[in-house]
Amino acid sequence: MSVLVYIDTLNGKVAKSAMEAVQYGSKIGATTVITNGSISAEELGKLGGVGADKVLVNRALTSTDAAQVARLVKAAASSTGATTIVFSQDLTGKAVAPRVSASLKAGLVSGAIAIPEGDGSIRVNVFSGKAAGKVKVNTTVKVIALTPNAVGVQPGEGSAVVEEFSADLGVASYTVKEIKKQEGDILLPEAELVVSAGRGLKGPENWGIVEDLATALGAATACSRPVADIGWRPHHEHVGQTGVAIRPNLYIAAGISGAIQHLAGVNGSKVIVVINTDPEAPFFKAADYGVIGDAFEVLPRLTAEINKLKAQN
Amino acid sequence: MKLLVCISKSPDTTSKIDFTNNNTEFNEAGVQYIVNPYDEWYALVRALELKEQNGGSVTTITVGTANDDAIIRKALAIGADNAVRIDAEAGDAYFTAFQIAEYAKVNGFDIVFTGKETINYNGSQVGGMIAELLDQPFVSLATNLEMNGNVATISKEMVGGDEVVELSTPFVVSAAKGMAEQRIPNMRGIMAARTKPLEVISAVACDHLISFESYELPASKSACKYVDVDNMAELVSLLHNEAKVI
Numbered sequence: 001m002s003v004l005v006y007i008d009t010l011n012g013k014v015a016k017s018a019m020e021a022v023q024y025g026s027k028i029g030a031t032t033v034i035t036n037g038s039i040s041a042e043e044l045g046k047l048g049g050v051g052a053d054k055v056l057v058n059r060a061l062t063s064t065d066a067a068q069v070a071r072l073v074k075a076a077a078s079s080t081g082a083t084t085i086v087f088s089q090d091l092t093g094k095a096v097a098p099r100v101s102a103s104l105k106a107g108l109v110s111g112a113i114a115i116p117e118g119d120g121s122i123r124v125n126v127f128s129g130k131a132a133g134k135v136k137v138n139t140t141v142k143v144i145a146l147t148p149n150a151v152g153v154q155p156g157e158g159s160a161v162v163e164e165f166s167a168d169l170g171v172a173s174y175t176v177k178e179i180k181k182q183e184g185d186i187l188l189p190e191a192e193l194v195v196s197a198g199r200g201l202k203g204p205e206n207w208g209i210v211e212d213l214a215t216a217l218g219a220a221t222a223c224s225r226p227v228a229d230i231g232w233r234p235h236h237e238h239v240g241q242t243g244v245a246i247r248p249n250l251y252i253a254a255g256i257s258g259a260i261q262h263l264a265g266v267n268g269s270k271v272i273v274v275i276n277t278d279p280e281a282p283f284f285k286a287a288d289y290g291v292i293g294d295a296f297e298v299l300p301r302l303t304a305e306i307n308k309l310k311a312q313n
Numbered sequence: 314m315k316l317l318v319c320i321s322k323s324p325d326t327t328s329k330i331d332f333t334n335n336n337t338e339f340n341e342a343g344v345q346y347i348v349n350p351y352d353e354w355y356a357l358v359r360a361l362e363l364k365e366q367n368g369g370s371v372t373t374i375t376v377g378t379a380n381d382d383a384i385i386r387k388a389l390a391i392g393a394d395n396a397v398r399i400d401a402e403a404g405d406a407y408f409t410a411f412q413i414a415e416y417a418k419v420n421g422f423d424i425v426f427t428g429k430e431t432i433n434y435n436g437s438q439v440g441g442m443i444a445e446l447l448d449q450p451f452v453s454l455a456t457n458l459e460m461n462g463n464v465a466t467i468s469k470e471m472v473g474g475d476e477v478v479e480l481s482t483p484f485v486v487s488a489a490k491g492m493a494e495q496r497i498p499n500m501r502g503i504m505a506a507r508t509k510p511l512e513v514i515s516a517v518a519c520d521h522l523i524s525f526e527s528y529e530l531p532a533s534k535s536a537c538k539y540v541d542v543d544n545m546a547e548l549v550s551l552l553h554n555e556a557k558v559i
Contacts, residue, residue, distance in 0.1 A: 267531065
């Protein structure tokens with residue numbers, strides 16, 4: 001079976017979620033990757049280490065314009081004869097995969113959390129992570145959008161052939177006027193470790209202790225909805241039902257009570273640590289480890305212990 | 314400006330999620346349905362604000378059965394002028410998008426709005442599919458939208474940040490947090506909604522590209538292990554040696 005994986009490499013790097021999508025594809029069949037922009041052929045060649053046979057790169061397209069990326073993906077699928085097209089369910093995948101699906105009349109499985117089973121059905125996240133569903137695709141060609149951090153990635157050695165790929169991209173949908181990069185290196189949706197805090201922190205000026213712990217761990221920072229709504233933290237840090245849904249290996253929540261809407265965004269996390277002064281906080285029911293105590297005391301102590309551990313290793 | 318807002322129902326955010334019929338169907342017992350929050354708070358309200366600024370009309374469209382009329386009336390109470398319901402079970406995203414695109418083709422809209430996703434299926438599929446079927450631009454995950462004549466300036470989320478894009482109508486846009494603030498319907502709106510037009514039209518033939526076979530709930534968590542405030546060394550040791558996540 002021939003598989004095509006689209007990855008967004010516009011920032012010049014191959015994100016972890018992109019490697020995850022490529023390795024996912026390689027478990028289904030012989031995998032070709034399609035991407036666009038100015039990323040170096042050397043970086044792309046490394047995708048051989050996660051199972052890519054070949055990487056096609058279109059240099060002319062330098063945006064994530066959904067209509068143009070969709071045309072590029074369709075051209076690559078037609079040229080490789082792919083019957084499975086994989087995206088990461090990231091912000092680009094969410095825009096492009098539905099266009100490709102509708103254009104090819106190929107069933108789209110979004111939010112996949114596992115490789116297809118023997119009967120071809122695929123498990124997906126539904127109800128904002130409160131349940132999983134099994135989806136059957138009724139068409140020959142399948143489009144799969146993979147939830148980041150759901151299957152993980154084991155990088156290995158290997159190199160893939162990199163070829164330039166040109167296609168008729170049609171006209172651009174819009175003019176890009178401005179790009180604002182998010183601060184910080186670790187993108188929340190694909191972070192393995194996340195430190196999050198809520199109203200219990202009492203004010204934005206107190207976030208230093210959250211950031212210190214995140215820095216010690218090499219974690220991304222996140223927050224609860226009220227904190228984003230009142231402007232203590234940027235909206236892209238808000239995790240929960242109406243914010244970002246994440247599935248890190250470790251989620252540390254300080255001063256967050258754990259309303260059901262917050263849990264919806266984080267209950268895919270492998271391990272949850274809850275720090276709260278209120279022993280009745282509902283979040284403890286979803287936690288693996290709990291500390292009943294004040295975040296202002298607990299976080300600095302935890303940071304100090306993490307730093308000790310890092311110093312030993 | 315003619316604006317079309319896609320409205321879907323979803324279980325209230327506090328609903329207990331459960332399944333019946335051998336885990337093949339969502340258990341609706343005791344579930345309160347609401348307008349999908351992204352459709353209501355962001356897409357519909359922003360469309361209403363644009364109409365208030367520039368004139369025109371806001372139509373809502375829903376693919377669903379008569380069971381959806383209550384949430385459609387809610388959207389009318391918030392301020393939509395009229396509503397259309399395509400009379401069919403919603404089915405998969407392609408079926409839904411196809412019905413909406415067929416209606417939009419015939420009736421011609423400047424902007425079609427969707428929410429970024431529904432909170433039950435989280436697919437983020439319908440908006441992009443409608444755009445493809447209409448052969449129009451799709452601006453996904455918009456957090457701000459300003460109109461100047463027929464030119465829109467839109468801030469949208471992208472991987473690792475935001476971008477500001479400019480384009481002319483017609484287009485399809487999916488609304489994310491930031492687009493607008495939730496509006497609570499007032500009594501006048503609720504009364505007016507009773508008499509606003511809700512047109513029910515038949516679905517057109519369309520295949521389902523995917524189907525949900527079954528559902529499962531996550532395995533229940535084992536009880537939380539408590540660690541004393543004064544013993545963060547133990548917590549670090551548990552995370553390192555037992556959970557093996559650091």
